[in-house]
Amino acid sequence: MAGRPSNQEERYHQVMQAxxxxxxxxxxxxxxxxxIAKQANLSRPLIRHHLGNKEDMLGKLKSYVLDTFTERADSMFGSLPDTQRSQALLDTLFSDENSASSDLVMAFAAxxxxxxxxxxxxxxxxDWILGFEDKILAVLAADHADTDLQILRMVATGITAIFFNVSSLSALSLPDSWHQKSQQAAQTLLRAIGE
Structure with missing residues (x-):
């Protein structure tokens, strides 16, 4: 007789999202x-079981946020085409479908x-932010092998900063034109290295 499937992972995501x-x-x-219990629609003791004390909660939040960011980043970088990766990266970073959820970004800000x-x-x-920047740098370097590494690093830093600024302010519901100008600023950086 087969046992009931565990819903532990599903419950974990429910608690962490709350x-x-x-x-x-x-x-x-x-x-x-x-x-958190109210948001998750679960009992407080169950939430405490999953999250532990305040120190445990902070560690679990950090792990969840950074792991989620890593999964999303790995998926994004892994799905870039073989050519013109830099432009595809910008298009993906600033697309509505691939934007980081504002709650996740706000949790990262906290x-x-x-x-x-x-x-x-x-x-x-x-380390996470610098690793993300390094992945952007690797994409730029592959497309622009003749460009000085210092210049590529500056562009990667600028794109990273613009992306996280846009993501962190998404809860403000800024006008679409603001988002577009931010994307254009990142595009200007990319054009500076010959994209």
Whole structure:
């Protein structure tokens, strides 16, 4: 007789999505077990079972956010075409379908704010951003092998900064023209290296 399939992974995602939602709206300190339980439509003891104490919650949030960002980034970079990857990368980064959810970005912003007092968290968040920038740099370098690496690094840094700025401000519902100008700014950087 086969056992009932485990819903542990599904429940984990439900709890973590509720936590991300609450952190995005109330900050790290305001994302209480009660609020997360209400958002997840689960009991407080079950939420506590999944998340643990405040320190455990921070670690689980960090892991969930960075792992989700990594999965999305790996998928995006893996789906780029074999040619003109730089332009395809910009098109993908600034497309509505592939934009990071504002809740996830706001949770990342909350983590980076807390990183000022937590050197380990600071290092992990910084490493993730710099790793993302390195992946952009690798795409640029493959398309522009004759361009000075320092110039390519500046362009990769600029594109990374513009992308995260646009993503972090998405909750403000800025006009479409603002999003378009941000994409054009990234495009201008790319044109500067001959795309």
């Amino acid at each position: 936590m991300v939602y609450c952190v995005a709206r109330y900050g790290l300190d305001g994302a209480t077990l009660d609020r 983590l980076t704010a807390r990183a000022a007092e937590d050197s380990i968290l600071q290092q992990e968040c910084r």
